[in-house]
Amino acid sequence: MTDPLAEVVTLLQPSASFSKLASAAGPWRVTRSDAGRPFYCAVLEGRCRLTVGDQPSIILEQGDFVLLPSANDFTMSSLEPPPAGEPTGHLELGPRHYRHGRPDGPADARMAVGYCAFGSTDAALLLSLLPRFIHVRGQARLATLVELVDEEARADRPARDVILAHLLEILLIEALRALPGASTTPGLIRGLAxxxxxxxxxxxxxxxxxxxxxxxxxxxxxxxxxxxxxxxxxxxxxxxxxxxxxxxxxxxxxxxxxxxxxxxxxxxxxxxxxxxxxxxxxxxxxxxxxxxxxxxx
Incomplete structure (x- = not known):
């Protein structure tokens, strides 16, 4: 039997453009305006706050996974962010490993985050069939997949790009099928529910x-x-x-x-x-x- 969701994700031709491990302590804030780049985040430890556009902020906890298939303006921060306009520290600890906020001491939160790209020339149409914001809680498989994507992206091994493409397809499908259909915006996922x-x-x-x-x-x-x-x-x-x-x-x-x-x-x-x-x-x-x-x- 044909699976519409798998077909749409396969046609999107996802590839990894950047991934990193981020840890944070104390007051911190990271704001991005990425003109439609797909963004994902898995909270590996602790809690943080996410605000997408002008929507109310949500608290992300350990085990949460977020996917923005077409991310624009969003902000991630500590639960109590620093005052507006106050700069926060960002330190590179190693290759694709960053520290936000207080540079020393134990981390309050650890996250695997990254961007992917869609190779399809029809990405805008296909993305219109998917939810604009995906938040899944309590799915350990998603955090494991994100860690695998991050590990593969850092490595320089044979067939790296092929492995990454398949891992990202699995990651997208796993995130989308974990959604409760009734709560999503109009589109393919809600139709399949x-x-x-x-x-x-x-x-x-x-x-x-x-x-x-x-x-x-x-x-x-x-x-x-x-x-x-x-x-x-x-x-x-x-x-x-x-x-x-x-x-x-x-x-x-x-x-x-x-x-x-x-x-x-x-x-x-x-x-x-x-x-x-x-x-x-x-x-x-x-x-x-x-x-x-x-x-x-």
Whole structure:
């Protein structure tokens, strides 16, 4: 059976761009503005405070894992941060090992943190299917995975990049499937937590070439057409046919980027009866014809 979540994460093509071990003591604060870079943090010991954008701050505890698939402004600090504008010390203890706040004495908190990058040219679309903020508590497997990512990122061993890519795929999937679906923002995760919509999402991913209609999808869900349409749009965040189009285009862009078949073959493999129909749809959705996209990929 096709797994939509695994497909989306695989298409994102995650890679590790930076990881580090951070310890902290006393009053401290770290503020970042990273223009959409995916950020993760596992609290290995102690507690700290996290504030994302203008959202209320949350307290992170030992065993907590946080993933921001598209991080912008965020701040991490001690539970009682220093006064605004007051500088705090940041000391490099060793390769990718930093100390925040008081430079000596025992640490109040230890964290494994890092950034990853997504190689997909359709990352913005795929990320729109995922929650904007992921906070998982009490999942020791996630902290172990982060430590493995950090260890591999520091090492210079054969097949390092391949191992890192697979570890990050596992890390993302593990974090996403640990979420309680009802509490997430509209998107794929929330859709998969809805038993009736999960059936439809799996059908769409299993058979993207099928000429689906809303009545057919409603029948798969066991709902009336109007109830299904409204429920899908509310839970997933887009209308059913919009989701199908977006998924077909994501698949097509991946095939074209990898030179996996010509335009006519790609058109057939994503559910279009002719290359011309596919070209029109692709050009409208992406902004350039598929042939030109393939040459520039």
């Amino acid at each position: 809805d038993e009736r919509l999960a059936t439809v999402l799996r059908r769409l991913h299993e058979h993207p070439t099928r000429p689906w209609t809303v009545p057919e999808l409603a029948k798969e869900a066991g709902l009336s057409r109007s109830v299904f349409f409204e429920r899908f749009r509310r839970v997933v965040g887009v209308a059913p046919m919009e989701y199908l189009l977006a998924w077909r285009m994501a698949l097509a862009k991946d095939m074209l980027r990898r030179a996996d078949g010509g335009v006519a073959e790609v058109a057939e493999r994503v559910g279009y009866a002719s290359a011309s129909t596919f070209t029109i749809a692709f050009s409208r959705h992406v902004g350039v014809p598929p042939g030109k996209y393939a040459r520039g990929a």
